[in-house]
Amino acid sequence: xxxxxxxxxxxxxxxxxxxxxxxxxxxxxxxxxxxxxxxxxxxxxxxxxxxxxxxxxxxxxxxxxxxxxxxxxxxxxxxxxxxxxxxxxxxxxxxxxxxxxxxxxxxxxxxxxxxxxxxxxxxxxxxxxxxxxxxxxxxxxxxxxxxxxxxxxxxxxxxxxxxxxxxxxxxxxxxxxxxxxxxxxxxxxxxxxxxxxxxxxxxxxxxxxxxxxxxxxxxxxxxxxxxxxxxxxxxxxxxxxxxxxxxxxxxxxxxxxxxxxxxxxxxxxxxxxxxxxxxxxxxxxxxxxxxxxxxxxxxxxxxxxxxxxxxxxxxxxxxxxxxxxxxxxxxxxxxxxxxxxxxx
Amino acid sequence: xxxxxxxxxxxxxxxxxxxxxxxxxxxxxxxxxxxxxxxxxxxxxxxxxxxxxxxxxxxxxxxxxxxxxxxxxxxxxxxxxxxxxxxxxxxxxxxxxxxxxxxxxxxxxxxxxxxxxxxxxxxxxxxxxxxxxxxxxxxxxxxxxxxxxxxxxxxxxxxxxxxxxxxxxxxxxxxxxxxxxxxxxxxxxxxxxxxxxxxxxxxxxxxxxxxxxxxxxxxxxxxxxxxxxxxxxxxxxxxxxxxxxxxxxxxxxxxxxxxxxxxxxxxxxxxxxxxxxxxxxxxxxxxxxxxxxxxxxxxxxxxxxxxxxxxxxxxxxxxxxxxxxxxxxxxxxxxxxxxxxxxxxxxxxxxxxxxxxxxxxxxxxxxxxxxxxxxxxxxxxxxxxxxxxxxxxxxxxxxxxxxxxxxxxxxxxxxxxxxxxxxxxxxxxxxxxxxxxxxxxxxxxxxxxxxxxxxxxxxxxxxxxxxxxxxxxxxx
Numbered sequence: 001x002x003x004x005x006x007x008x009x010x011x012x013x014x015x016x017x018x019x020x021x022x023x024x025x026x027x028x029x030x031x032x033x034x035x036x037x038x039x040x041x042x043x044x045x046x047x048x049x050x051x052x053x054x055x056x057x058x059x060x061x062x063x064x065x066x067x068x069x070x071x072x073x074x075x076x077x078x079x080x081x082x083x084x085x086x087x088x089x090x091x092x093x094x095x096x097x098x099x100x101x102x103x104x105x106x107x108x109x110x111x112x113x114x115x116x117x118x119x120x121x122x123x124x125x126x127x128x129x130x131x132x133x134x135x136x137x138x139x140x141x142x143x144x145x146x147x148x149x150x151x152x153x154x155x156x157x158x159x160x161x162x163x164x165x166x167x168x169x170x171x172x173x174x175x176x177x178x179x180x181x182x183x184x185x186x187x188x189x190x191x192x193x194x195x196x197x198x199x200x201x202x203x204x205x206x207x208x209x210x211x212x213x214x215x216x217x218x219x220x221x222x223x224x225x226x227x228x229x230x231x232x233x234x235x236x237x238x239x240x241x242x243x244x245x246x247x248x249x250x251x252x253x254x255x256x257x258x259x260x261x262x263x264x265x266x267x268x269x270x271x272x273x274x275x276x277x278x279x280x281x282x283x284x285x286x287x288x289x290x291x292x293x294x295x296x297x298x299x300x301x302x303x304x305x306x307x308x309x310x311x312x313x314x315x316x317x318x319x320x321x322x323x324x325x326x327x328x329x330x331x332x333x334x335x336x337x338x339x340x341x342x343x344x
Numbered sequence: 345x346x347x348x349x350x351x352x353x354x355x356x357x358x359x360x361x362x363x364x365x366x367x368x369x370x371x372x373x374x375x376x377x378x379x380x381x382x383x384x385x386x387x388x389x390x391x392x393x394x395x396x397x398x399x400x401x402x403x404x405x406x407x408x409x410x411x412x413x414x415x416x417x418x419x420x421x422x423x424x425x426x427x428x429x430x431x432x433x434x435x436x437x438x439x440x441x442x443x444x445x446x447x448x449x450x451x452x453x454x455x456x457x458x459x460x461x462x463x464x465x466x467x468x469x470x471x472x473x474x475x476x477x478x479x480x481x482x483x484x485x486x487x488x489x490x491x492x493x494x495x496x497x498x499x500x501x502x503x504x505x506x507x508x509x510x511x512x513x514x515x516x517x518x519x520x521x522x523x524x525x526x527x528x529x530x531x532x533x534x535x536x537x538x539x540x541x542x543x544x545x546x547x548x549x550x551x552x553x554x555x556x557x558x559x560x561x562x563x564x565x566x567x568x569x570x571x572x573x574x575x576x577x578x579x580x581x582x583x584x585x586x587x588x589x590x591x592x593x594x595x596x597x598x599x600x601x602x603x604x605x606x607x608x609x610x611x612x613x614x615x616x617x618x619x620x621x622x623x624x625x626x627x628x629x630x631x632x633x634x635x636x637x638x639x640x641x642x643x644x645x646x647x648x649x650x651x652x653x654x655x656x657x658x659x660x661x662x663x664x665x666x667x668x669x670x671x672x673x674x675x676x677x678x679x680x681x682x683x684x685x686x687x688x689x690x691x692x693x694x695x696x697x698x699x700x701x702x703x704x705x706x707x708x709x710x711x712x713x714x715x716x717x718x719x720x721x722x723x724x725x726x727x728x729x730x731x732x733x734x735x736x737x738x739x740x741x742x743x744x745x746x747x748x749x750x751x752x753x754x755x756x757x758x759x760x761x762x763x764x765x766x767x768x769x770x771x772x773x774x775x776x777x778x779x780x781x782x783x784x785x786x787x788x789x790x791x792x793x794x795x796x797x798x799x800x801x802x803x804x805x806x807x808x809x810x811x812x813x814x815x816x817x818x819x820x
Contacts, residue, residue, distance in 0.1 A: 131715030
């Protein structure tokens with residue numbers, strides 16, 4: 001065992017030993033460095049100041065509040081106000097501008113797409129994917145295929161009122177019959193429809209004309225009212241265009257059979273009461289500008305020239321011309337659809 | 345614990361800094377040091393004020409590192425952050441240049457050019473001016489606090505702080521417009537950041553040149569430690585000619601000096617040394633090769649009518665030859681080591697020069713969208729999105745055209761507000777223009793295709809290419 005309190009001065013260094021000895025080994029008791037001690041003392045003094053001024057000690061029911069009244073909630077609120085003030089510069093004009101004006105203004109456009117991107121990641125990405133690419137049953141917002149319309153007003157309407165939202169009177173609403181489950185069609189009839197749809201979209205090649213297929217007659221009776229006589233979709237019903245390359249619920253025979261048999265009814269929340277108006281407008285613009293937005297007359301298309309040919313300069317579209325054209329088309333479409341409805 | 349007798353002594357593991365009071369000295373090397381100091385300080389303090397016109401929106405300071413805009417300006421040369429490798433090149437050149445000069449002439453950097461040496465020398469000169477030469481300074485500092493000591497110390501430190509403040513201020517002038525900043529000082533409208541930097545640098549200059557001095561060279565600077573790697577037998581170093589000087593001893597007037605060496609043990613070389621060493625002990629780590637001891641000794645040698653050069657710049661191989669009584673021969677400046685250094689400097693220098701001369705006024709960066717990689721359109725075509733960054737390094741607003749190679753039947757669209765034309769994309773002077781483009785083409789499932797985007801400056805026709813990929817579904 002050690003001999004306690006036998007402190008000695010070590011000859012070599014002039015420093016006192018601790019007084020203990022372990023198997024012949026002794027330890028020098030050097031003092032703590034002076035600079036270190038001073039830093040320590042200053043930290044202690046500082047901490048006393050901190051205890052008084054800032055929230056620090058836990059007490060039943062919370063903690064000591066501190067004379068400064070600082071809380072992290074307050075700091076958060078202050079920084080949010082600061083952000084709001086910084087955005088005022090854009091929001092002032094953004095609130096009053098129409099969609100068309102925003103698309104033409106560089107600053108507002110940037111503000112809208114940046115804000116939309118941020119809001120998208122928080123609210124929409126859970127279903128539509130972080131890059132808006134969707135998945136089975138959740139539309140890819142990058143493409144130019146739209147169930148309910150792809151112009152900004154239509155997108156805005158979809159955002160505000162959602163799709164098949166219970167309790168929202170302006171929600172997008174339609175119901176595809178479950179032809180198999182509800183016994184409207186027999187199994188072999190459904191298979192004929194599936195064949196027809198596959199032929200319509202060009203996924204499967206059929207010998208002879210499409211009209212001669214047995215599924216054609218069934219389609220005209222059961223499906224054309226929503227999906228259109230040519231199968232090219234019905235936006236009023238959110239009925240997809242069956243002739244294009246996009247398949248929301250899958251384009252394999254299995255998937256299409258499942259769709260016809262059990263029907264599909266996608267749902268989307270109504271954001272009117274969840275997000276403020278400015279955010280929804282930003283989202284509408286963001287989604288529209290993802291690349292598939294309709295009536296986007298602001299883009300000038302130029303075909304990539306082959307190396308040997310001369311470059312051809314495309315003329316930018318005249319916005320005024322475009323406007324009237326599209327309005328006319330929209331009117332025509334609604335006329336067509338109402339005609340079809342009358343026939344049925 | 346046994347009692348050791350007699351031979352043990354207290355070993356101090358820590359040695360307190362011994363204050364050094366270098367004596368005034370006149371001579372060849374001292375003059376070189378004064379000139380070097382004048383030139384270095386002159387350049388340092390005055391260069392920020394040189395003007396260089398670059399056009400309307402660009403800064404007109406010749407030498408400027410604009411951190412806000414991300415530009416480095418050196419007279420007619422302009423460097424963007426993407427070209428930071430020039431800085432790396434300069435550092436390499438500086439390092440190899442240093443090794444080269446050191447292998448030839450020894451620690452000339454340490455003795456004449458290093459900022460620690462220059463500012464310490466300046467501060468000592470100020471100290472000497474106020475407080476007197478070596479003996480007077482020593483008496484004043486080690487003596488009690490009298491009125492005289494008080495005002496002399498106060499003035500010295502005030503002058504030191506003033507010089508340190510100007511030095512720190514000058515440093516900041518390289519990062520801001522000089523006249524504007526100096527003016528804002530006199531109107532008390534300097535920013536907190538600038539004040540912080542100047543405050544910090546003032547303190548550091550004051551500390552290093554006023555107090556730390558030779559401790560930096562001895563303990564802090566790594567260069568002192570690896571100098572031996574750069575010396576060889578033919579490097580010029582400060583040498584005390586032992587063969588000639590030993591045995592040293594006091595030369596009394598009228599007595600017989602034949603048994604003595606030339607060194608009269610006047611310790612002049614020790615008194616003038618700024619690092620406080622005795623060069624007669626040979627080359628030491630602390631010796632910064634400033635040559636002041638050579639000057640001091642030469643001065644004394646003149647007075648006792650002995651030949652100069654008892655302490656001089658000489659090489660190890662020559663000293664060895666002298667010690668053995670052989671002919672020392674000439675100095676060998678051209679040897680393998682110096683040839684290698686020259687070669688490396690030439691190669692790196694030419695690479696940098698080439699890069700600088702062929703610097704493009706325009707550049708393009710293409711970033712492929714990562715999320716999603718591709719989109720299938722309703723027509724069955726595949727669309728890829730890209731962000732194109734156009735670097736307009738000129739000082740004029742320009743328009744550019746973008747074209748695509750490597751994809752058949754492709755269509756390129758530019759996305760954004762207003763009417764954007766792929767053949768007239770505007771980018772302001774000295775900025776990066778960012779444009780989002782979509783390329784869509786009919787493509788069967790296959791591996792990613794290599795495509796090339798070509799940017800052309802509409803005014804000069806200069807074009808730059810960038811390779812990227814067009815991605816579609818993988819074949820099943």
